Amino acid sequence: xxxxxxxxxxxxxxxxxxxxxxxxxxxxxxxxxxxxxxxxxxxxxxxxxxxxxxxxxxxxxxxxxxxxxxxxxxxxxxxxxxxxxxxxxxxxxxxxxxxxxxxxxxxxxxxxxxxxxxxxxxxxxxxxxxxxxxxxxxxxxxxxxxxxxxxxxxxxxxxxxxxxxxxxxxxxxxxxxxxxxxxxxxxxxxxxxxxxxxxxxxxxxxxxxxxxxxxxxxxxxxxxxxxxxxxxxxxxxxxxxxxxxxxxxxxxxxxxxxxxxxxxxxxxxxxxxxxxxxxxxxxxxxxxxxxxxxxxxxxxxxxxxxxxxxxxxxxxxxxxxxxxxxx
Amino acid sequence: xxxxxxxxxxxxxxxxxxxxxxxxxxxxxxxxxxxxxxxxxxxxxxxxxxxxxxxxxxxxxxxxxxxxxxxxxxxxxxxxxxxxxxxxxxxxxxxxxxxxxxxxxxxxxxxxxxxxxxxxxxxxxxxxxxxxxxxxxxxxxxxxxxxxxxxxxxxxxxxxxxxxxxxxxxxxxxxxxxxxxxxxxxxxxxxxxxxxxxxxxxxxxxxxxxxxxxxxxxxxxxxxxxxxxxxxxxxxxxxxxxxxxxxx
Ligand SMILES: Nc1ncnc2c1ncn2[C@@H]1O[C@H](COP(=O)(O)OP(=O)(O)O)[C@@H](O)[C@H]1O
Ligand SMILES: [Mg+2]
Numbered sequence: 001x002x003x004x005x006x007x008x009x010x011x012x013x014x015x016x017x018x019x020x021x022x023x024x025x026x027x028x029x030x031x032x033x034x035x036x037x038x039x040x041x042x043x044x045x046x047x048x049x050x051x052x053x054x055x056x057x058x059x060x061x062x063x064x065x066x067x068x069x070x071x072x073x074x075x076x077x078x079x080x081x082x083x084x085x086x087x088x089x090x091x092x093x094x095x096x097x098x099x100x101x102x103x104x105x106x107x108x109x110x111x112x113x114x115x116x117x118x119x120x121x122x123x124x125x126x127x128x129x130x131x132x133x134x135x136x137x138x139x140x141x142x143x144x145x146x147x148x149x150x151x152x153x154x155x156x157x158x159x160x161x162x163x164x165x166x167x168x169x170x171x172x173x174x175x176x177x178x179x180x181x182x183x184x185x186x187x188x189x190x191x192x193x194x195x196x197x198x199x200x201x202x203x204x205x206x207x208x209x210x211x212x213x214x215x216x217x218x219x220x221x222x223x224x225x226x227x228x229x230x231x232x233x234x235x236x237x238x239x240x241x242x243x244x245x246x247x248x249x250x251x252x253x254x255x256x257x258x259x260x261x262x263x264x265x266x267x268x269x270x271x272x273x274x275x276x277x278x279x280x281x282x283x284x285x286x287x288x289x290x291x292x293x294x295x296x297x298x299x300x301x302x303x304x305x306x307x308x309x310x311x312x313x314x315x316x317x318x319x320x321x322x323x324x325x326x327x
Numbered sequence: 328x329x330x331x332x333x334x335x336x337x338x339x340x341x342x343x344x345x346x347x348x349x350x351x352x353x354x355x356x357x358x359x360x361x362x363x364x365x366x367x368x369x370x371x372x373x374x375x376x377x378x379x380x381x382x383x384x385x386x387x388x389x390x391x392x393x394x395x396x397x398x399x400x401x402x403x404x405x406x407x408x409x410x411x412x413x414x415x416x417x418x419x420x421x422x423x424x425x426x427x428x429x430x431x432x433x434x435x436x437x438x439x440x441x442x443x444x445x446x447x448x449x450x451x452x453x454x455x456x457x458x459x460x461x462x463x464x465x466x467x468x469x470x471x472x473x474x475x476x477x478x479x480x481x482x483x484x485x486x487x488x489x490x491x492x493x494x495x496x497x498x499x500x501x502x503x504x505x506x507x508x509x510x511x512x513x514x515x516x517x518x519x520x521x522x523x524x525x526x527x528x529x530x531x532x533x534x535x536x537x538x539x540x541x542x543x544x545x546x547x548x549x550x551x552x553x554x555x556x557x558x559x560x561x562x563x564x565x566x567x568x569x570x571x572x573x574x575x
Contacts, residue, residue, distance in 0.1 A: 004455070205411035
């Protein structure tokens with residue numbers, strides 16, 4: 001008897017991956033072709049994709065519905081400010097800052113992961129607000145005023161933009177690909193089991209705390225990296241913005257609109273959100289009301305988001321992580 | 328056979344286990360054991376504390392007092408996950424499948440985490456267990472699409488995938504046809520033939536008695552009688568417990 005096998009990736013998905021590789025190559029050459037404005041906008045898009053993918057990993061795959069990832073977005077930025085202030089090289093420090101925020105997440109995890117669902121969500125928010133308040137005590141932050149990553153002004157603006165763009169693109173690609181690999185591994189299946197039923201997961205031998213801790217720290221590092229990149233492109237660090245709950249609202253929106261707990265959903269959601277912001281971002285309050293309305297529409301009529309449109313027609317989810325047994 | 332069973336160490340042993348849910352006391356100084364390779368049945372009216380005893384054995388919650396030993400090793404302080412990896416698996420009376428995963432994935436993850444198998448070995452193991460439990464045709468279906476009976480089968484499949492030396496089965500026979508019961512009995516006997524220790528809570532006595540060699544009757548958080556199945560069923564207190572509130 002031949003050993004049982006899991007089906008390999010289907011042709012459509014393989015084509016999609018090929019297409020994505022081409023798109024990445026195209027994006028990598030874009031700064032030499034596109035305007036500075038487009039490059040700046042794309043940096044923001046890449047950052048949004050990272051936020052969405054990380055939040056989906058946390059909430060969609062591990063069931064850890066956090067409304068406090070801004071703690072790590074802000075910490076990434078703050079750590080970068082501090083490290084650069086100490087005279088360290090800014091571009092390298094983006095990654096060091098992310099790892100530092102990951103260490104903070106590891107410490108917090110011992111406390112926050114003991115809580116269930118609603119408590120956990122509230123605790124993550126409280127933690128984010130607490131960290132923001134603490135950061136505002138730092139003299140170089142100057143309370144509400146904030147500070148700037150002045151060291152970056154020493155670089156030629158075009159060079160700075162190019163380096164940031166390539167770093168953001170590379171970070172996004174590594175994060176998306178890394179999430180794919182992670183979810184294929186044992187920890188990916190274990191996370192989903194925990195999301196579906198934590199006690200039952202423990203009863204089949206899953207060390208639920210350890211799995212959640214790893215995912216929590218990884219998502220913190222990812223958000224901090226994107227947060228540090230965002231600060232490096234925005235230059236100005238204001239605690240109310242960097243640690244703002246709006247980041248959680250954005251992440252929630254992107255993931256719900258794209259399709260929570262699907263691999264491709266958050267990427268699609270980030271594209272939609274980016275498009276909306278480009279088209280209607282100037283309308284201020286009306287824009288926010290529109291975004292809210294759309295979120296409600298999706299929650300009511302398309303609970304599986306855009307990916308649900310495939311599923312409702314009986315088609316396979318693109319880039320599904322389902323392991324299918326060859327029959 | 329008899330002598331051996333009496334001198335050997337129990338595979339699974341609970342001593343003086345007490346358990347309360349808040350003010351409600353559910354288990355009173357329960358002593359329970361199963362010998363290696365033995366099949367033990369547990370019967371008793373609803374609310375007797377049978378499922379709670381399984382939870383206590385498997386570490387699903389901390390007990391108020393008492394100790395649990397598996398193959399001579401004291402399990403106090405070990406988590407449910409550790410107990411599973413040590414070879415103690417349970418099913419849930421009300422099935423608890425991982426609803427966002429497929430049937431195959433439910434079993435696959437149990438083989439990986441519970442038995443520590445690698446991806447390929449777990450795939451083989453999961454396919455074989457799905458075949459034995461009659462779920463192979465449903466392998467790629469979402470667990471959420473299963474009806475109650477298939478969810479119960481999935482409970483058994485998932486527990487088996489962790490490669491247990493002791494399996495705790497909680498009312499897995501309810502609702503099955505006679506033919507399906509026959510298949511279930513064959514399955515449990517084959518597990519026993521592989522050397523597995525089986526503890527089975529079941530209301531369907533005639534099925535249970537075809538498998539188990541020892542019967543334990545519980546009522547109101549206590550063990551009323553245990554031993555040879557016929558003796559236990561003839562025990563006056565057992566008779567009273569059953570007449571008082573008849574089994575389903
Ligand atoms: N999680 C719980 N919280 C409170 N009471 C419970 C819980 N689980 C069971 N009980 C109570 O404990 C008693 C024993 O229940 P159980 O162990 O399920 O009995 P059995 O499996 O023999 O029918 C019952 O009175 C039941 O209502
Ligand atoms: Mg019960």
